[in-house]
Amino acid sequence: MSKERIKISEDLYDIMPSDYQDLVKSATYGKEDRGWKDIGNSKELIEQHSLCAGCPESMAFRYILASLPNPEDTVMVGSTGCTSLVFPMVAVHNIHSLFGNQNAIASGLKRALSVRFPDRVKDVVVLAGDGATVDIGLDMTLQAWFRQEKFTTICFDNELYANTGGQESGLMQKGFVAKMAPVGKLFDKVRLPEIARESGCHYVVNCTVSKPSLVEKVIRNAVHVAREIGPTYLQLYTPCILEIGKNSMEGLQEMRDSEKPTERFAYKEYISEPAKQLLAEMTAKEKERKAAAKQLAGQA
Amino acid sequence: MAETKSVIGTQNKKGQTFTDPWKMLHDAPRTPSFFTGSEVIKEAVRRASCDVMIAYPITPQSEAAALIGELFAEGYIGDYFRGESEFAVMSQCAGAAFGGARVFTTTAGPGTMRAMENFPMWAGARLPIQMIVTCRGINSPLSIQPDTLEIAYLLNTGMLVWHAETAQDFFDWILKGYMVSEEPDVHLPLALCCDGFFVTHTKDVVNLTPTDMCLPPYDPYRSPVPCMDMECPPVRMMRDPFVMKSNYISYATHASWQQEIWAAVERSRKHSIHWLNGLIDTENTDQEILIVASGTAVSQGREAIRLLEDEGVRCGLVKVKTLRPWPEEEIREATKNAKHIFVPEFNVTGWLAKEIRATIPNPHRVHAGPHVCGGMTMPPEIIVQEIKTALGMKSFSLAGRGS
Numbered sequence A: 001m002s003k004e005r006i007k008i009s010e011d012l013y014d015i016m017p018s019d020y021q022d023l024v025k026s027a028t029y030g031k032e033d034r035g036w037k038d039i040g041n042s043k044e045l046i047e048q049h050s051l052c053a054g055c056p057e058s059m060a061f062r063y064i065l066a067s068l069p070n071p072e073d074t075v076m077v078g079s080t081g082c083t084s085l086v087f088p089m090v091a092v093h094n095i096h097s098l099f100g101n102q103n104a105i106a107s108g109l110k111r112a113l114s115v116r117f118p119d120r121v122k123d124v125v126v127l128a129g130d131g132a133t134v135d136i137g138l139d140m141t142l143q144a145w146f147r148q149e150k151f152t153t154i155c156f157d158n159e160l161y162a163n164t165g166g167q168e169s170g171l172m173q174k175g176f177v178a179k180m181a182p183v184g185k186l187f188d189k190v191r192l193p194e195i196a197r198e199s200g201c202h203y204v205v206n207c208t209v210s211k212p213s214l215v216e217k218v219i220r221n222a223v224h225v226a227r228e229i230g231p232t233y234l235q236l237y238t239p240c241i242l243e244i245g246k247n248s249m250e251g252l253q254e255m256r257d258s259e260k261p262t263e264r265f266a267y268k269e270y271i272s273e274p275a276k277q278l279l280a281e282m283t284a285k286e287k288e289r290k291a292a293a294k295q296l297a298g299q300a
Numbered sequence B: 001m002a003e004t005k006s007v008i009g010t011q012n013k014k015g016q017t018f019t020d021p022w023k024m025l026h027d028a029p030r031t032p033s034f035f036t037g038s039e040v041i042k043e044a045v046r047r048a049s050c051d052v053m054i055a056y057p058i059t060p061q062s063e064a065a066a067l068i069g070e071l072f073a074e075g076y077i078g079d080y081f082r083g084e085s086e087f088a089v090m091s092q093c094a095g096a097a098f099g100g101a102r103v104f105t106t107t108a109g110p111g112t113m114r115a116m117e118n119f120p121m122w123a124g125a126r127l128p129i130q131m132i133v134t135c136r137g138i139n140s141p142l143s144i145q146p147d148t149l150e151i152a153y154l155l156n157t158g159m160l161v162w163h164a165e166t167a168q169d170f171f172d173w174i175l176k177g178y179m180v181s182e183e184p185d186v187h188l189p190l191a192l193c194c195d196g197f198f199v200t201h202t203k204d205v206v207n208l209t210p211t212d213m214c215l216p217p218y219d220p221y222r223s224p225v226p227c228m229d230m231e232c233p234p235v236r237m238m239r240d241p242f243v244m245k246s247n248y249i250s251y252a253t254h255a256s257w258q259q260e261i262w263a264a265v266e267r268s269r270k271h272s273i274h275w276l277n278g279l280i281d282t283e284n285t286d287q288e289i290l291i292v293a294s295g296t297a298v299s300q301g302r303e304a305i306r307l308l309e310d311e312g313v314r315c316g317l318v319k320v321k322t323l324r325p326w327p328e329e330e331i332r333e334a335t336k337n338a339k340h341i342f343v344p345e346f347n348v349t350g351w352l353a354k355e356i357r358a359t360i361p362n363p364h365r366v367h368a369g370p371h372v373c374g375g376m377t378m379p380p381e382i383i384v385q386e387i388k389t390a391l392g393m394k395s396f397s398l399a400g401r402g403s
Ligand SMILES: Cc1ncc(C[n+]2csc(CCOP(=O)(O)OP(=O)(O)O)c2C)c(N)n1
Pocket: A080, A081, A082, A083, A098, A099, A128, A129, A130, A131, A132, A133, A156, A158, A160, A161, A162, A163, A164, A169
């Protein structure tokens, strides 16, 4: 879809909601160079949000939506949880069905889109909490990877069930005292990034969302590798400031603290051989494109 | 966006001609073929222009699901794969339907139960998925035998629920089912049920339409809710007020949407009547004694009527074809002369009898039974016995026959 398709009939223009008018005027659909730097200058594909003030999930959403390489043909799949409070305000098609079945939904969706649009690129991106991805939905998360489904899975790891009030989750750290973990969590944080690699993901990253440029890079890589090669997985630390007792200004520091080299969210990346090749080709092409654009600008 | 040009008369990549469904099902020549119910499912799907089929093994539907896999290998279906569980399969079906595909799947017994959370979601999301339910036991101790208890659970999901008696019903209703469930004013999933084994594993002569004719493809842009392919302007799946801004608005939205689902079930009535030639079939409803049944209990009822006739007892028959929409008016009309209404069922709780009792005046006329369950067969003699006992007539004790 390009901006052409979201154009409003002139007769109806003034009765359309202003957020839609803004979208038509200045959304970054169909723009090859879109990225986090557009935030603030052009219409974002996210409108407000109903998360707690300062919740890092809201930053993560903005960066991710700004970084999708192909939003005009991207469908997102969410799950029940704090993330589903944001999806109503996201200007790409998104599906919220049940809790934990997001990778199954995405499998069917991606296949249907491939059958219906064999000659077009249609990206599918899953975005769900750690409870949905690693606990109730783990079976479907893994099986989508085993089957080499060509979509990206993003887990917003806040290390607990936030939306139901802070219960223990599989990604919670060992020993953390939480609701339903009254004497502290008894087993280790599930090592899903490693499991993802072993399960057939071609691009896996574990990091925080403290740096927008980093989020942009990993999102673009993950979507392109998923499109061309096979499943990809991003685990992003989006701390639940409410449940770990931080105030709204402390989310960023919490992420910075936990991405130190010895910490749980030290940057970790795995890239399969075919994915490395693809990313190298993409980087080379991008360089060429930028050089050509520079030359053209010089001539003008 | 929506392609309005008709494809009727053009060919698909397998060389089948997209044919006007009414003409295909009513005017096209039929070839009698001797097939099992599972093979008939395959033959119907061959002609259904399905985009995606997702499978999971469970008795007694595994064979049908595997046969449809063969159709995929032959190139009749866009995509086919085995999911990891029924909950996943039904979610995968939902994903494919959200993406604008015509979707088919099959399940049975415990699989139906495991997938249950998906069905109200399918209905709420207006996904016209067709699911064959080859009923079998669901309760402990484990049983793989036919039992229609699972239908009771499907009745309140918001899905259309039809109950086929024979393999011929199956063949025709799979194709007709898409015609009803894909109507823009319906656009709901369909659970097409049959009594496992009795229909799936027995051979019968079934009249099939030509293999070189198929249904026109599904047009997802006729859906009352946008399909999720980013081909139409951005839609926020659940607009702000729905979930967040106000509990009152959220409740009101949900309440009105739930009512809309059931209104859509109601709106399917006229289409179902059109395609199925009525929601019920009747024979001799002027009689004071009636058997009202669905599924293979209808066949057993018919046989019981023949046995009763030999003894001079005349009895009418009502075959209930659709359970959702529920043929309320039709059943009231068909039972208005009846003094005794017998409802034989292949389940222990008697959900059909309960539905009928809740529908007609003077519900004490309904004799719920006989019931067989856990996979027992229902010899027509036990229906005869039930009727004679209720009428105060002398009858043999079946247990005493030594059979
Ligand atoms: C089958 C089912 N079980 C439980 C729930 C209740 N539930 C809603 S949100 C949620 C927690 C979500 O946690 P997570 O996926 O970690 O996302 P977060 O809210 O932390 O972002 C749960 C358990 C549900 N909706 N469905």
